[in-house]
Amino acid sequence: MMRRLALLGALLALSGLTLAAVPSVAIGLPLPGTAVLALGALALLAGVSGAMARRSRPEPPALPVPERRRSATVPGADFDDRLANATIHAAVGGVTDRDAIRDHLRTTARAVLARYDGLSPSEADARLADGSWTDDPVAAAFFADELSVDRSLAARLRAVLSEDSAFRRGVHHVVAALDRRASEGR
Structure with a gap:
């Protein structure tokens, strides 16, 4: 799940950077400002949810307590x-x-x-x-x-x-x- 969110966030950020760097005239598709804003908001949302997923890692498993060694006596x-x-x-x-x-x-x-x-x-x-x-x-x-x-x-x-x-x-x-x-x- 986390990989999918990271991949989605990367794709959205890349497409947002592409749209911002290349003028809409060069692409041939005029995009309204609200579409760019919505795309940026989706990228931000994907990034924030990925960061939150990383922070909420599961607790490490509880390991059993190892047995204590008994001290051995040396013959003699x-x-x-x-x-x-x-x-x-x-x-x-x-x-x-x-x-x-x-x-x-x-x-x-x-x-x-x-x-x-x-x-x-x-x-x-x-x-x-x-x-x-x-x-x-x-x-x-x-x-x-x-x-x-x-x-x-x-x-x-x-x-x-x-x-x-x-x-x-x-x-x-x-x-x-x-x-x-x-x-x-x-």
């Missing part, structure tokens, strides 16, 4: 937070944070050794206690009863200069060793 984030806040002295129910982390890792190590090596819980405990569950000496010493880690002078210096505590380094080695064991067993 709770453990990472506990490890970051672990201290030697903070006791919860008589157990230090570090003891709770060590117990959690021991339970996880037992489960990994049972699943991927076919060990019973008592066999897994024995291997954890004597350090034979892994080739990583730092990870082996983490659970071992009296196993000490033989480290070179350079390794000891790195440990002293490191910002990470020996406990946290041990945790990282245990987690890496368990990850390797689980990855190999898949």
Whole structure:
């Protein structure tokens, strides 16, 4: 509809300009002044109605509100937070944070050794206690009863200069060793 009105307005305006520019004698049709005035009024009316049609555009459609995403938890984030806040002295129910982390890792190590090596819980405990569950000496010493880690002078210096505590380094080695064991067993 709007295109038709615009086309009509353009045609009327063009014919009005033609009549105004070319004298009526040259066309050979004498036009009275009222005809020119009526033609101009029609052109004006078509232009105004086209402008009004453009102004009264329909409202944009109401779009639905998008769903909100739920934030996903990262596996192990709770453990990472506990490890970051672990201290030697903070006791919860008589157990230090570090003891709770060590117990959690021991339970996880037992489960990994049972699943991927076919060990019973008592066999897994024995291997954890004597350090034979892994080739990583730092990870082996983490659970071992009296196993000490033989480290070179350079390794000891790195440990002293490191910002990470020996406990946290041990945790990282245990987690890496368990990850390797689980990855190999898949």
